[in-house]
Amino acid sequence: MNRNPVPEFAVLGHPNEGKSSVVSTLTEDDSVIISPTPGETRKCRSFPVFIDEKEMIRFTDTPGFQVPQKSLEWFRKYTGPANEIVQRFILENKNTNDFQDECELFSPIARGAGIIYVADGSRPVRRDDRAEMEILRLTARPRMAIINSKDKQADYSEDWKHEFRKNFNIIRVFNAHNAAYTERIALLTSLRGIDQEWEAALDDVIAAFRMDWSRRNHLTAGLITDLLTTCLTFSTTLTISGRASEDEEKERLQNTYKKELLAFEKKTHEKIRKLFKHNVFHIEFPPHSVLTEDLFSEKTWQLLGLTKGELVAAAAAAGGAAGAIIDVAAAGHSLGLFAAIGGAFGAGSALLGSRKIARTKVIGLSIGGYQITVGPNRNMQFMYILLDRALLYYSQVVNWAHGRRGYPEIQRDMLNMKNEKQGFTSRMPNESKQVFQFFFQEMQKKDLIRQELARKKVHETIKVFLDGPIPRSGGPGHQSGIDP
Ligand SMILES: Nc1nc2c(ncn2[C@@H]2O[C@H](COP(=O)(O)OP(=O)(O)OP(=O)(O)O)[C@@H](O)[C@H]2O)c(=O)[nH]1
Ligand SMILES: [Mg+2]
Structure with a gap:
C-alpha cells in the first residue's frame, strides 16, 4: 500500500x-x-x-x-x-x-x-x-x-x-x-x-499545532496592545473659519472621533477573527452578549471595565508609584470628589459612570474662527473597557467551533441581569492591573522609550492571559459557549 x-x-x-x-x-x-x-x-x-x-x-x-x-x-x-x-x-x-x-x-x-x-x-x-x-x-x-x-x-x-x-x-x-x-x-x-507508524508524525503535528496557537496568541496580544495605544493617544482637530455654531461643530467632531475609534476597534477584532480562521461564517454575538452593545453604550460601561472601587485603588496605586497626576480636565466631574479620595485623580469620569471620554478643546484663532480638538482620551476606564471587549471577542472567537453554523434559541435576557462587572479585567490580578496602569500613564506622556517599555509589558501580560485557560464566557453577560 x-x-x-x-x-x-x-x-x-x-x-x-x-x-x-x-x-x-x-x-x-x-x-x-x-x-x-x-x-x-x-x-x-x-x-x-x-x-x-x-x-x-x-x-x-x-x-x-x-x-x-x-x-x-x-x-x-x-x-x-x-x-x-x-x-x-x-x-x-x-x-x-x-x-x-x-x-x-x-x-x-x-x-x-x-x-x-x-x-x-x-x-x-x-x-x-x-x-x-x-x-x-x-x-x-x-x-x-x-x-x-x-x-x-x-x-x-x-x-x-x-x-x-x-x-x-x-x-x-x-x-x-x-x-x-x-x-x-x-x-x-x-x-x-x-497506530505506532503514525506516532512520530502525529507528535510533529501536535507540536506544530501548539506552536501555531502560541504564535496566534502572540499576534493577538500585539493587536490588542496596538488598539489600546491608538485609542489612548488618538485625537482629531478641526479648524473652523466661518461662523458655524461651536456646539454643533463640537458635536460633529466628537462623533467623528468616536467613529474613528469604533472603526479601529472593529478592524482589530476582524484581524483576530482571521487569525483564528473564521473566514466564511461570520461570527455573530448572541443577542444577550454585552458585545452586541456599542463601545460607548451605557450597558458596556456598566458591565465591563473595573468597578469604582477598583478604579480608585488602581489610580491611587499608580499615582503613588509614579507621582503622576492624570489629567482631570477630561473627566467632567467636580474636583471635590477626588480631593475626598486623597488625590487619586486617575479614575476620571468613570467614577461618575460618565462616558464623556475625551477632552474637547476649543481655541480661538487670531485670524478669526476657531480650532476644535477632541482627544486624546484621558479616562482609565476606557482602557479597561477596550481591553475587556477585545478579550471577550477573543474568547468568543476561540470558543466558536468552526463546525458550528448558528445559535441555539436562548431564553434568558442576560443584559437584564444584575449590574455586576462581567468582563475579564475586573478579575485580573493586581500585578496585571499595575502593568496596565503604568501603560496608561506612559501613554499620557511623551517619553517614547518608556512608552515602548510599557507596551512590551502590556503585550506580555495579554499573551500570558491568552495562553491561560480562557473561560467559555467572560461572565453571564457574554456566555459565548452556550450549548443547545
Ligand atoms: N447540536 C448539534 N448539531 C450538530 C452537531 N454536529 C452536527 N450537527 C448538526 O447535524 C446536521 C448534520 O451535520 P453534518 O456535519 O452535515 O453531518 P454529516 O454527517 O456530514 O451529514 P451527511 O453529509 O449528510 O452525511 C447539521 O445540521 C449540523 O449542524 C453537534 O455537535 N451538535
Ligand atoms: Mg457531510
Missing part, C-alpha cells in the same frame, strides 16, 4: 451524524458544507491543515453509508488477501449501482487513510450502525470512534461505547459544536495511539 507521508484520516459514519461538522472543527475550516439534510456530502473531499505553508495532516470528509448491511454481506464473504479487502470491494463494485456511496467513502481507506468513525450519541445504536462498525473492523485499518452528541437532552453514549469497544482501538467524546483548541489537541493526542 502506498502510504502518503502526510497522515490522513477519513471521517466516516452514517448520514447526518455530524461528519462534515467534525472535519470542519478539526481542520478549523469553515468552508466545509454542513447541512441538516441527510446525504449532503456525496463526494469525498480532503481538508489539509497547513502550518507555515507545510501540510501537517489531512482529514477527509466522506458521504454516509447507504447500504451498510448489504456491504457487510460482501465483506463477510470475502476470501481474498486480508490487506486488500477494501481495494477489492471498490474494484468489484465500482461499476454497479448498488454500492456507489460505499465505493466513494472507502476510497480514502483504500489509499491508506486511518479511520475516524462518528456517531451521534444522542440516539440509540441501530442495526445499520452495527453493520458499519463491523465493516470498519474488517478493513483492519487503524480506527478511532468518536461520539458527537447532537442533542444534549438524550444520551445513549454508554450504549455506543459498549458497541465501540468491540470494534475500535480508541474511543473519544468530541463535540463538533463545542470543541475548542484543547479538545482538538486532546483528540490528536489520542490519535497518536491509533
Whole structure:
C-alpha cells in the first residue's frame, strides 16, 4: 500500500451524524458544507491543515453509508488477501449501482487513510450502525470512534461505547459544536495511539499545532496592545473659519472621533477573527452578549471595565508609584470628589459612570474662527473597557467551533441581569492591573522609550492571559459557549 507521508484520516459514519461538522472543527475550516439534510456530502473531499505553508495532516470528509448491511454481506464473504479487502470491494463494485456511496467513502481507506468513525450519541445504536462498525473492523485499518452528541437532552453514549469497544482501538467524546483548541489537541493526542507508524508524525503535528496557537496568541496580544495605544493617544482637530455654531461643530467632531475609534476597534477584532480562521461564517454575538452593545453604550460601561472601587485603588496605586497626576480636565466631574479620595485623580469620569471620554478643546484663532480638538482620551476606564471587549471577542472567537453554523434559541435576557462587572479585567490580578496602569500613564506622556517599555509589558501580560485557560464566557453577560 502506498502510504502518503502526510497522515490522513477519513471521517466516516452514517448520514447526518455530524461528519462534515467534525472535519470542519478539526481542520478549523469553515468552508466545509454542513447541512441538516441527510446525504449532503456525496463526494469525498480532503481538508489539509497547513502550518507555515507545510501540510501537517489531512482529514477527509466522506458521504454516509447507504447500504451498510448489504456491504457487510460482501465483506463477510470475502476470501481474498486480508490487506486488500477494501481495494477489492471498490474494484468489484465500482461499476454497479448498488454500492456507489460505499465505493466513494472507502476510497480514502483504500489509499491508506486511518479511520475516524462518528456517531451521534444522542440516539440509540441501530442495526445499520452495527453493520458499519463491523465493516470498519474488517478493513483492519487503524480506527478511532468518536461520539458527537447532537442533542444534549438524550444520551445513549454508554450504549455506543459498549458497541465501540468491540470494534475500535480508541474511543473519544468530541463535540463538533463545542470543541475548542484543547479538545482538538486532546483528540490528536489520542490519535497518536491509533497506530505506532503514525506516532512520530502525529507528535510533529501536535507540536506544530501548539506552536501555531502560541504564535496566534502572540499576534493577538500585539493587536490588542496596538488598539489600546491608538485609542489612548488618538485625537482629531478641526479648524473652523466661518461662523458655524461651536456646539454643533463640537458635536460633529466628537462623533467623528468616536467613529474613528469604533472603526479601529472593529478592524482589530476582524484581524483576530482571521487569525483564528473564521473566514466564511461570520461570527455573530448572541443577542444577550454585552458585545452586541456599542463601545460607548451605557450597558458596556456598566458591565465591563473595573468597578469604582477598583478604579480608585488602581489610580491611587499608580499615582503613588509614579507621582503622576492624570489629567482631570477630561473627566467632567467636580474636583471635590477626588480631593475626598486623597488625590487619586486617575479614575476620571468613570467614577461618575460618565462616558464623556475625551477632552474637547476649543481655541480661538487670531485670524478669526476657531480650532476644535477632541482627544486624546484621558479616562482609565476606557482602557479597561477596550481591553475587556477585545478579550471577550477573543474568547468568543476561540470558543466558536468552526463546525458550528448558528445559535441555539436562548431564553434568558442576560443584559437584564444584575449590574455586576462581567468582563475579564475586573478579575485580573493586581500585578496585571499595575502593568496596565503604568501603560496608561506612559501613554499620557511623551517619553517614547518608556512608552515602548510599557507596551512590551502590556503585550506580555495579554499573551500570558491568552495562553491561560480562557473561560467559555467572560461572565453571564457574554456566555459565548452556550450549548443547545
Ligand atoms: N447540536 C448539534 N448539531 C450538530 C452537531 N454536529 C452536527 N450537527 C448538526 O447535524 C446536521 C448534520 O451535520 P453534518 O456535519 O452535515 O453531518 P454529516 O454527517 O456530514 O451529514 P451527511 O453529509 O449528510 O452525511 C447539521 O445540521 C449540523 O449542524 C453537534 O455537535 N451538535
Ligand atoms: Mg457531510
